Amino acid sequence: MRRRTLIQVAGGVTVSFILSACSSLNLTNSGSATPAPGAKGEPVMLTIRHTQVKDTQKKRLAMLQEVVKNTEAKVPGLSITLDGVEDKVNRFEKLRAEMAAGNPPEIFDLFGGTDTKDYVKANRLLDLTPILNELGLMDKFYSFEEFTVDGKIYGIPMAGYVxxxxxxxxxxxxxxxxxxxxxxxxxxxxxxxxxxxxxxxxxxxxxxxxxxxxxxxxxxxxxxxxxxxxxxxxxxxxxxxxxxxxxxxxxxxxxxxxxxxxxxxxxxxxxxxxxxxxxxxxxxxxxxxxxxxxxxxxxxxxxxxxxxxxxxxxxxxxxxxxGGWSNAYGFSKKVTPAQLVAIKEFIVQMYNESMQKRQLVEEGMPPAMKLQDTSNVNPLITQILDVFANSKGAFxxxxxxxxxxxxxxxxxxxxxxxxxxxxxxxxxxxxxxxxxxxxxxxxxxx
Structure with missing residues (x-):
């Protein structure tokens, strides 16, 4: 079932990685996920563990910093700390140790498949299914398969890869x-x-x-x-x-x-x-x-x-x-109501047509979301997306x-x-x- 789904997803990507028939996100109409301040005006603190630490990832980090700034502006009292860790160190050492101890950061870079299943089994991940439905994002992505366990979604892909x-x-x-x-x-x-x-x-x-x-x-x-x-x-x-x-x-x-x-x-x-x-x-x-x-x-x-x-x-x-969509942001199950509001706003600011298009054009990252506009893409990136789209299937x-x-x-x-x-x-x-x-x-x- 897993392979069939990936093949269907890859087969559904056209030469331009599909000009999606889906409508644009409606979330920007309100501009937020209806945030509320912390209880009694108290500050709300979040830590985001990211892996944009290399010299070649400066543009990606700048985009993340912009998302953080916009999220803080929408949620009164919110302060977000960025914690950058090299991707392999995060995946195989730091995050694994934090999950074992039960104290991961509120938001973190998460790998799909076995990693996600292990952390779900340990009861560490926030179920995102109701949040994706609430924000109208459920049908905006190519695939959540790498982050789905027993019918529930625990990670939101940032970009695809091939x-x-x-x-x-x-x-x-x-x-x-x-x-x-x-x-x-x-x-x-x-x-x-x-x-x-x-x-x-x-x-x-x-x-x-x-x-x-x-x-x-x-x-x-x-x-x-x-x-x-x-x-x-x-x-x-x-x-x-x-x-x-x-x-x-x-x-x-x-x-x-x-x-x-x-x-x-x-x-x-x-x-x-x-x-x-x-x-x-x-x-x-x-x-x-x-x-x-x-x-x-x-x-x-x-x-x-x-x-x-x-x-x-x-x-x-x-x-x-x-190829597929195996890198995502995951979220700790152990968050307060105020932190949850901030997390929803982070999702709104991170996952939208504008940000996904910037990732594609500026960094050549295959989109995780179905874009309406795939113009002005570097020819090499177009070729990479074409190879993915024209493959017999993906694994x-x-x-x-x-x-x-x-x-x-x-x-x-x-x-x-x-x-x-x-x-x-x-x-x-x-x-x-x-x-x-x-x-x-x-x-x-x-």
């Missing part, structure tokens, strides 16, 4: 290479580029999650978009030949030296730096990477960037793409579904594979052992 292959149009043209449509095309292109002393793929593997973006898409290509659900219910195994095949092919890229040299010592930013400097022909990354790539102060290839879905590999997952990132211990073991294992310290058959055997243990543990706790 993952694929960025390519340097000039490098390919200069070497008489067309954007590869098949795995064999990709191998032939990589071989030709390496012979010309051009790095085929930018890769920074110190941050282990980066490696698994491309490997995730590759095993979906060979094993199909339902493979993750199969791992979870036991109908599919990491040791199945069609899964191992993807990792064998990934290992071939490693052995052939097609990845950036010294990648295990390089942090994520170095992957983008290698590509944006014009020193690599391809880079597998998410739509969020377009911001630094299109910044003329940071990128030497602003006019030479293309984006495509990963080439077909001859399996049941050809044509599908990793969620594996780390939004798979258990934490399996994810961690796969991340460490892929670093070992890149470093030549393991092989695909051995790695998949180890991953399956952890998968069996995690599935068993989940069965006992449910």
């Amino acid at each position: 993952e694929g292959l960025y390519y340097n149009k000039k490098i390919l043209s200069d070497n008489q290479i067309k954007p590869p449509q098949t795995w064999d095309d990709l191998l032939a292109a990589a071989a030709k580029l390496k012979a010309q002393k051009i790095t085929p793929f930018a890769l920074a593997a110190k941050d282990s999650w980066v490696i698994n973006m491309m490997s995730n898409t590759m095993w979906v290509r060979t094993a199909g978009p339902s493979s993750i659900e199969g791992f979870l219910d036991g109908s599919k195994h990491w040791t199945d030949p069609d899964v191992v095949d993807a990792f064998e092919k990934y290992n071939l890229l490693v052995k052939k030296g097609y990845f950036q040299e010294g990648s295990l010592a390089l942090s994520y930013a170095e992957q983008q730096n290698k590509f944006s400097s014009g020193e690599a022909a391809f880079m597998f990354d998410g739509s969020w990477a377009n911001t630094p790539l299109l910044d003329p102060e940071k990128s030497a290839i602003v006019k030479d960037i293309g984006f495509m879905s990963f080439p077909d590999m001859g399996g049941p997952g050809d044509g599908y793409i990793n 969620p990132a594996f780390d939004s579904r798979i258990q934490t211990k399996v994810r961690e073991k796969l991340e460490r294992g892929m670093q070992e594979l890149v470093g030549g310290r393991t092989d695909p058959v051995t790695l998949m055997s180890e991953i399956q052992k952890q998968q069996d243990a995690s599935n068993k543990e989940e069965t006992h706790t449910n």
